[in-house]
Amino acid sequence: MTNTSKRAVVFAYHNVGVRCLKVLLAGGVDVALVVTHQDSASENIWFESVISVCQLEGIPYITPEHAKGDDLLEQVKAAKPDLMFSFYYRHMLPAELLDVAPAYNMHGSLLPQFRGRAPVNWAVLHGAHETGATLHEMTVKPDAGAIVAQTAVPILPDDTAHDVFGKVEVAAEITLWKVLPGLLAGTAPRLPNELAKGSYFGGRKxxxxxxxxxxxxxxxxxxxxxxxxxxxxxxxxxxxxxxxxxxxxxxxxxxxxxxxxxxxxxxxxxxxxxxxxxxxxxxxxxxxxxxxxxxxxxxxxxxx
Structure with a gap:
């Protein structure tokens, strides 16, 4: 990939957050700010750390409790992003944040299927034979924006959700890597996200x-x-x-x-x-x- 002067603010967490953040850096994107989460003491943390990547690469990062509020909005605006990305960040971004710059989200399914929370777990639970990763434009309505790119992966009969999530991580990396030059040049495709043909699921307890x-x-x-x-x-x-x-x-x-x-x-x-x-x-x-x-x-x- 060729180097660019595009600046980005990245909302990221989990393994997909780590992989996609690294793709942006490898693609020459100037990551001006990362918004992420502090790990919860009550959660089994089996995944990689976005904070560790930021510390290694010298990227400024913040860990606000939520995505609403003037403080976060002002910090994002101050970074003057050309683009924004959300890679497995756990909070919905409000309209005022989405208005700062064009924003794209990486979702762990083949949209419009399995919109919403825990898409890999729901796909396995419903006996799906494939899933994947989809990069799409962000809107206030979750997982509803136009599709930019997606990559499919198989779900084998004995795959657990953890097995499938490992495949989705790679699919997310491939999806972003392939489309990033076009995204930075403003030539990436915009495909319809036909919600009526898909499905939506909430979080799991x-x-x-x-x-x-x-x-x-x-x-x-x-x-x-x-x-x-x-x-x-x-x-x-x-x-x-x-x-x-x-x-x-x-x-x-x-x-x-x-x-x-x-x-x-x-x-x-x-x-x-x-x-x-x-x-x-x-x-x-x-x-x-x-x-x-x-x-x-x-x-x-x-x-x-």
């Missing part, structure tokens, strides 16, 4: 990982894949204990004679589902600690 064993095995497996660690995990409560599935596969063995729920068969742990099929569980946590098939069998016998 740990409680959304509760397993309904009456569901078919594929649905339960999709739930496990969607929230498997490092996400909070699919869980079930039995006899006052909380069991979280760490690793599992769809079993080739049907168990129609057993009631739905956790079971131990031939020293193996299974999650029996409403259609008689089962998940073969290779790693199960009980109240946060690993539990063996023998230990689980004793507990289940006590609870029966």
């Amino acid at each position: 740990p409680e959304d990982g509760r397993i309904d064993w009456s569901k078919p095995a594929q649905e339960v497996y999709n739930l496990h894949r969607a929230v498997a660690p490092p996400y909070p995990g699919a869980f079930t409560d039995v006899g006052g204990h909380r069991y979280i599935i760490e690793r599992a596969r769809l079993s080739r063995q049907n168990l129609p004679s057993l009631p739905p729920g956790l079971a131990v068969v031939d020293n193996g742990i299974f999650g029996v589902c409403g259609d008689g099929r089962a998940l073969a569980i290779s790693s199960l946590l009980a109240d946060g600690a690993p539990i063996s098939a023998g230990e689980l069998s004793e507990r289940l016998a006590t609870n029966s």
Whole structure:
């Protein structure tokens, strides 16, 4: 890429934030300011740090509590950006910020599908066979602006959301790298984002990982894949204990004679589902600690 004199303000967090920030720097963009988040002590931080990149590269950064308010607006204006970018920043940008300069967001799906929060997790939960990354113009309405570029990635049958997120990170980097010269030159495409043909989903909470064993095995497996660690995990409560599935596969063995729920068969742990099929569980946590098939069998016998 050729060097440019374009200045940018970047709102960024998480691995996609790190990768896309590095693409801008490699593309010769003058990143005048980064707006990011302080890591939360209550969150499992398994991803890379945007702050660390800023410190390494000598980029000014700030960590406001929200994206509203005159202080942030004045700091962004003072940076005099030609462009603004949002890469997995967790707050919606209000209209007054979007009015400062043309703004673009990197979203973790093939828009208009899976607009909104946690797009990778929702795609896996719904059994999608592909997803990707989309760079689009930012509007006040979330994920609704014109599409600039997108890159698809496959979702394989046993991929967890974490597996897919790794692919989406690379897709985001490729998407931005390919379109950045045109974006800086003002020649990037603007494709319609046909919202009526897409879908929108809200954020997910740990409680959304509760397993309904009456569901078919594929649905339960999709739930496990969607929230498997490092996400909070699919869980079930039995006899006052909380069991979280760490690793599992769809079993080739049907168990129609057993009631739905956790079971131990031939020293193996299974999650029996409403259609008689089962998940073969290779790693199960009980109240946060690993539990063996023998230990689980004793507990289940006590609870029966």
